Amino acid sequence: MSRHVSVPEKWDLEVDFAVAGSSAGGLTAACKAHELGLSTVVLEKAATLGGGTAFSGGVIWIPCNHHMVEEDIPDSRQAALEHIRYTSMGRHDEEMLATYLDKGPEMLRDVEAITPLRMQPATTLPDYREYLPGGSTGGRLLAPDPLYMAQLLLDAESEYPILSKIRRSPFPLFSAVPLPTNDPRFYVAGRALIGGLLLGCIQKGIEVLDSTPARSLIVQDGRVIGLRAEREGRDFFVKANKGVLLATGGYEWNAEMNKRFMRVAEIHGITPPGNEGDGHTMGMEVGGAVALMDLSLLMPTVRIPGDEIDGKPMYRIWQFNIGQPGNILVNKEGKRCCDEAFYPDIGRAFESMDAQKLQPANLPMFWIVDQNFRDRIPVGPLPKGTEMADWLHKGDTIEELAEKLGLPPANLKETVERFNKYAREGLDPDFRRGETGYDKRWGFWPNRKPNPALGPLDKPPFYGMQLHVGTVGNMGGLVTNTNAQVIDVAGNPIPGLYATSNTAAPLAFGLAYTSGMVGGKAMIFGWLAAQHASGITSEAAKEVAKAPVPGRQVAAREAAGAAIAASGQAAAGNKLVSVGESAPVEAVRGKGIRILNEDGSSVLDLEGIEKAGDRLCMKGRLMGSFSTNMYIDATGFYRMLRMLIRPSTIVFALLSPVYWLRDFYRSRSK
Numbered sequence: 001m002s003r004h005v006s007v008p009e010k011w012d013l014e015v016d017f018a019v020a021g022s023s024a025g026g027l028t029a030a031c032k033a034h035e036l037g038l039s040t041v042v043l044e045k046a047a048t049l050g051g052g053t054a055f056s057g058g059v060i061w062i063p064c065n066h067h068m069v070e071e072d073i074p075d076s077r078q079a080a081l082e083h084i085r086y087t088s089m090g091r092h093d094e095e096m097l098a099t100y101l102d103k104g105p106e107m108l109r110d111v112e113a114i115t116p117l118r119m120q121p122a123t124t125l126p127d128y129r130e131y132l133p134g135g136s137t138g139g140r141l142l143a144p145d146p147l148y149m150a151q152l153l154l155d156a157e158s159e160y161p162i163l164s165k166i167r168r169s170p171f172p173l174f175s176a177v178p179l180p181t182n183d184p185r186f187y188v189a190g191r192a193l194i195g196g197l198l199l200g201c202i203q204k205g206i207e208v209l210d211s212t213p214a215r216s217l218i219v220q221d222g223r224v225i226g227l228r229a230e231r232e233g234r235d236f237f238v239k240a241n242k243g244v245l246l247a248t249g250g251y252e253w254n255a256e257m258n259k260r261f262m263r264v265a266e267i268h269g270i271t272p273p274g275n276e277g278d279g280h281t282m283g284m285e286v287g288g289a290v291a292l293m294d295l296s297l298l299m300p301t302v303r304i305p306g307d308e309i310d311g312k313p314m315y316r317i318w319q320f321n322i323g324q325p326g327n328i329l330v331n332k333e334g335k336r337c338c339d340e341a342f343y344p345d346i347g348r349a350f351e352s353m354d355a356q357k358l359q360p361a362n363l364p365m366f367w368i369v370d371q372n373f374r375d376r377i378p379v380g381p382l383p384k385g386t387e388m389a390d391w392l393h394k395g396d397t398i399e400e401l402a403e404k405l406g407l408p409p410a411n412l413k414e415t416v417e418r419f420n421k422y423a424r425e426g427l428d429p430d431f432r433r434g435e436t437g438y439d440k441r442w443g444f445w446p447n448r449k450p451n452p453a454l455g456p457l458d459k460p461p462f463y464g465m466q467l468h469v470g471t472v473g474n475m476g477g478l479v480t481n482t483n484a485q486v487i488d489v490a491g492n493p494i495p496g497l498y499a500t501s502n503t504a505a506p507l508a509f510g511l512a513y514t515s516g517m518v519g520g521k522a523m524i525f526g527w528l529a530a531q532h533a534s535g536i537t538s539e540a541a542k543e544v545a546k547a548p549v550p551g552r553q554v555a556a557r558e559a560a561g562a563a564i565a566a567s568g569q570a571a572a573g574n575k576l577v578s579v580g581e582s583a584p585v586e587a588v589r590g591k592g593i594r595i596l597n598e599d600g601s602s603v604l605d606l607e608g609i610e611k612a613g614d615r616l617c618m619k620g621r622l623m624g625s626f627s628t629n630m631y632i633d634a635t636g637f638y639r640m641l642r643m644l645i646r647p648s649t650i651v652f653a654l655l656s657p658v659y660w661l662r663d664f665y666r667s668r669s670k
C-alpha cells in the first residue's frame with residue numbers, strides 16, 4: 001500500500017460520498033447518504049460482498065427499538081445505559097454510549113423505511129448476562145425477518161444478479177446446527193441483513209464496485225478529498241466531495257497487526273481474509289488515533305485439512321458444538337478452565353496467563369466428548385455416529401484418550417468424573433455453566449432436564465481434539481466521535497474522514513459486549529456518518545425522513561441547500577419497499593406448520609397464524625432458534641407460501657418425517 005498519494009491530475013470517478021467496504025455499516029451509510037441527496041459509491045475489495053457480516057447471525061442490538069414497542073416488550077433507555085455502564089469495565093465513552101442508545105431506534109426505523117430490510121425482535125434471546133443491572137430477557141436483539149427476507153431476496157435475485165455475490169461460507173459455519181443458513185439458496189441471518197441493505201443500494205442506483213480495494217486516502221489542505229483504489233489492475237482515483245467512510249471490517253487476518261495488538265500470539269480469522277486492517281492503516285496514515293485494539297470476539301476453532309476461503313486456509317468455528325451436554329474443554333493440564341456455554345469466557349481462558357510459569361495458562365486447549373454426544377450431533381463434516389478422521393482422536397477410556405492428546409491421564413480422569421457428578425444434577429459449581437438464560441439458549445434441546453447445557457461424558461469411546469484461537473472479529477480501531485468522524489492523535493476530527501464497522505473502536509460500549517453490538521454499532525455510526533457528511537443537521541434529517549419516500553431527495557436537497565442540489569441524483573426510478581405501520585392484532589385462530597431437519601430439530605415450527613387487520617401475526621419457532629412473533633403483510637404471506645411450495649422444500653418436508661422416524665427408532669434401539 002502506498003503511503004502518500006498526491007492529488008491526481010485526473011479522477012476516475014467523482015461522487016459526494018465514497019464508502020470503502022460492503023459491510024452492514026458501509027451499505028447503511030450508502031443508502032442514507034443517497035436519501036440525503038449525496039451521490040454515493042461503495043468500493044469492495046473482494047469479489048464477493050458482505051464481509052464477515054454475511055457469515056454472521058445478522059443480529060443487531062438496539063434497546064428500545066420500535067419492534068419492542070409494537071410487541072409490548074418492556075425496555076428503557078435508562079436500563080440499557082445502566083447495563084453498559086455496569087459491564088463495560090470503564091472502557092466506554094459516555095457520549096458515544098448516549099449516541100448509540102438515542103440514535104439506534106431512530107436509525108432502525110429509518111433504515112426499514114428507506115431499504116427493503118425488515119428486522120424482527122428475538123423476543124426470547126436475552127442479553128448475555130440478563131440478570132445484571134439493566135439487562136434484558138429479550139427484544140433488544142433483532143434479526144432479519146427470515147421468511148420475508150429470504151423470499152424477497154430470492155425473488156429479487158433474478159432482477160438484480162449482484163445479490164448472488166453476497167458471501168456464502170465455504171462450509172457450514174454453524175456446523176453442529178443444520179440450519180438453512182448453510183444452504184446457499186437461503187438468504188437468512190447475515191446474508192439477509194446484507195441482502196436487504198444491498199438491495200436498497202441497488203434500487204437507488206448506487207454503484208457497488210467489487211474487486212476494487214481502497215488503498216490510500218488523498219488529503220488536500222488537511223481534508224480527505226478522495227482515495228486511491230485499485231480496479232482491474234490499475235489505480236482508480238475516486239474524488240469524494242463530502243467525505244470518505246472506512247467500513248473495511250477488522251484486522252483479524254493481518255498477522256503482523258495481531259502480533260502487535262493482541263494478547264494471544266496466534267489468532268485465526270473466521271471472517272473473510274480481506275479483513276486485514278486496510279481501513280485502520282489508511283486512517284492511521286493520515287493521523288487517526290486508535291483505541292481498544294486488544295479487543296476481539298475470540299472463539300474456539302479447529303483446523304480441518306482442506307477447509308479454505310478465497311484460497312487461504314480457514315479455521316472452522318467450533319462454538320456451536322461446545323456448550324451442549326456431553327462435552328467439555330480442558331487446558332494442557334487436563335483441567336477445565338471456563339464456562340463452555342459462554343464464548344466470552346472461553347476467550348478469557350485463551351488470554352489467561354499462568355502467573356507462576358509466565359506462560360499462557362490454558363493453551364493449547366482441547367475439546368473432549370463422549371459417544372452420546374456423537375450419537376446426537378455431527379462433528380464438523382463427520383456425521384452423527386462413529387466415523388473418524390485424522391484430526392479427531394479416540395480412546396476407549398478417558399486415560400487412553402488423554403495419552404493420545406498428550407494430557408496428564410489422571411488429571412483428565414478426575415476432571416471428567418467431577419464434571420459428570422454435578423452435570424447429572426444439572427450443576428457446575430466450578431464455572432457455573434448452564435446457570436444463565438443465555439447459556440441455556442445454547443442447548444439444542446431446550447427442554448432437556450435437569451439442564452439443557454449440561455450432561456455427563458459417560459458413554460465410551462471418548463473423542464478429543466486440539467482447538468485453536470479464532471475470532472469472529474477484532475473490534476479495536478480508529479477513534480471516532482458521535483458523528484463517526486475519525487479523530488486524530490491530537491483529539492481533532494479529520495475533515496472528510498469517517499469510520500464505522502470494526503474499523504472504528506467500539507467506544508460506545510467498551511468491554512460490555514452482547515451479541516449484535518458489532519452490527520448495531522456499524523449501522524448506527526454508518527448512518528450518522530452519512531448524515532454528517534451531507535451537512536444536514538439531525539433535526540433537518542428527521543424532517544427529510546418524514547417526507548414521502550419518492551420526495552425525500554427533494555426534501556434533502558432543500559435542507560442541504562444548493563451545494564447538494566448541484567450534485568444530486570434523480571429520485572425517479574427508485575423502487576422502494578416500505579414498511580407500513582403496524583395494525584392492532586385481531587386474533588383469528590390458525591393452523592400450525594412444522595418442517596423438521598434431518599435430525600428432528602425444527603426448521604420452522606409455526607404454532608399459529610392470527611389475522612391482524614391487513615396483516616398476519618405468525619407465532620412459532622424458526623430454525624430451532626427464535627421464538628417470536630412475525631408480522632408479515634399479505635404479500636409476505638403469499639411469498640412464504642410460495643417458498644413452502646418450492647419443489648426442494650416439498651421434498652424436504654416429505655422426507656423430514658422419514659428422517660425423524662428413522663432417528664426415533666434408532667434412538668429407541670440404543
Ligand SMILES: Cc1cc2nc3c(=O)[nH]c(=O)nc-3n(C[C@H](O)[C@H](O)[C@H](O)COP(=O)(O)OP(=O)(O)OC[C@H]3O[C@@H](n4cnc5c(N)ncnc54)[C@H](O)[C@@H]3O)c2cc1C
Nearest residue numbers: 021023045051052053056057059214249274473501502519
Ligand atoms: C459465524 C459468525 C456469527 C456472527 N454473528 C454476529 C451477530 O449475530 N451479530 C453481530 O453483531 N456480530 C456477529 N458476528 C461478528 C461480526 O459479524 C463480524 O465481526 C463482522 O466481520 C463485522 O463486520 P464489519 O462491519 O466489521 O465488516 P465486515 O462485514 O467484515 O465487512 C468488511 C468488508 O470490507 C471489505 N474490505 C476490506 N478491506 C477493504 C479495502 N481496502 N477496500 C474495500 N473494501 C475492503 C472486506 O472485504 C469486507 O467485505 C458474527 C461473526 C461470525 C463469523
